[in-house]
Amino acid sequence: MKKDININVHHLTRVEGHGNIVVNVKSGKIEKCEWQVPEAPRFFEAMVRGRHYSEVARITSRICGICSVGHTFASVKATETALGIEITPQTKKLRRLLKHAENFDSHVLHVYFLVAPDLLGAPSVFPLVPTHTAVVKRALQLKRIGHEWGSLLAGRTTHPTTVVPGGFTKLPTKKELEALRKVILGAEPDLLATLDTVAALAPKIPPFSRPTEYIAVSSDEEYGLYDGMIQCTMPDGKKERIKVADYKKVTNEWVPPQSTAKYCKHNLDSYAAGALARFNNNYEMLHPKAKETANRFGLKPICTNPYMNSVAQAVEVVNDVYKSVGIIDELLSAGIKDEELVKPTKWSKGASAVEVPRGILFHEYEYDKNGMCLYGNCIIPTNQNHANIQKDFEALVPELLSQNKSEKEMELALEMLVRSYDPCISCSTHFLNVKFVG
């Protein structure tokens, strides 16, 4: 029977910011199928103009409360490129260690608090407290480890104070790094239990596939989180590396009629950024234990199921733990040395690419001879994923109709799809909204 479907999800929950899902089907014919992002621009690029280079990262780190480390790195790296600053190997290692902390912290939150409720049939984490107490407690414990890990290196987890152009203003001591190593390895039992939870829930992940282009930072030195070139992997496995300075040739921003947010496209009509894109691009650079985890979950490159982004995040959590232990060992072996901040050698324009939990992030700045910012540009990963979510919708809705899914089942499948991208449409407000009781 040809049916009518009307899905209007306004302000989708468990994603960050404001996004709508609108699907209208009349007598079996799809009339509308849209992922809408009606959010106002935030004008951070305008705010950095006229600011001294030493202030810019402080401002742009405020773009996001969860990816503030990544935004700080993208900012200082672009500034360092523009100002001809070559950081030391020690700084690079410490930044990589901090990048893993952010990835770990964010992925734990997404997998446990935002995705698991879907797979357990709960509207949020709260109903899971009495039924899955140990799981919720484990999530909070892992989140706490992420906080300690990031705070040691960044001065504080959110909006780092120690990361500046040219290096670090404060370095961890040998004793602190040794303690951190113990804390990270102390997470192993909870980590293994997490993988068991993910393995138990994985069969509930919808079996959907839509080949697309996958774009991520890629490097021969690391699993492409902190530094590298831009790499595109096509569904047939063909790879291409592009210089970071040419990032606009990759992003090609445009604004569709149904959205106020910018969309991106490269070789195809859309591309994917995020954990799955990193996995598809950089599988070979994963730690062996992360590869074992991927194998356990049946996750292989090139995976074309966007719902598997959450599983790729679990694989990355394992990678974050063991790669970080390796970095700490290298730092301890070399000894932590006091280093002066590296000074600028020129005043020009520079771009950077960093992976934040949700995908590849670009910053670019231009400075005058006094070190004042003339131009800024930030392209966040969620915007790069909007077009891909739209294309997924266009492929998924006909599939769901052919499977004779109900309106509610279709709505949940589309909501889960959006949530699997872990979108961060904007940082929302945090004010209390309360009434007195008693």
Add this chain to the structure above:
Amino acid sequence: MKYIIGIGNYSMFDDSIGIKVIEHIEENNLIPAGSEDSIRAIDLSGNLLNLFNYLNHSTEKIVIVDTAKIESSSHAASVTVSVPGEFIIFSPSQVESTKNLANISTHEGDLIKVLALAKETDYYIPEISIIGIFPKEIKNDFGLSPELSSKLPVYAKQALDLI
């Protein structure tokens, strides 16, 4: 250890007041001399789940500074906070959240629900006081309304008095 914790979004105008109070305390070295090792001012921004890190037996007291909208109720104090810049002090047990969120995350937070989650998962909850400051405007911009920025010293003193 005692903590003064500021919550909010720095780029959402008056929603940043909790963070600005922490900045004011730090920039003006307002932690009393001799108490630097026992009182810390923390900018938690929107990472409300990180509050769990301070919920343990080594924490004696927490004062949280946040923007607050108080829905009408029979409580006489609610009248006071209808004026932008005014504030009210309360404990988590005195209120219930009326925020319409399906969940908690690091971006869009609900302090009251985070504390409820802590209680349900058996975290130790030390003494907590909340300074809820009534905003004039919450919008996509840096800065504060004059009604709030002129009272930064008042809020900071209140937080320090409470701690």
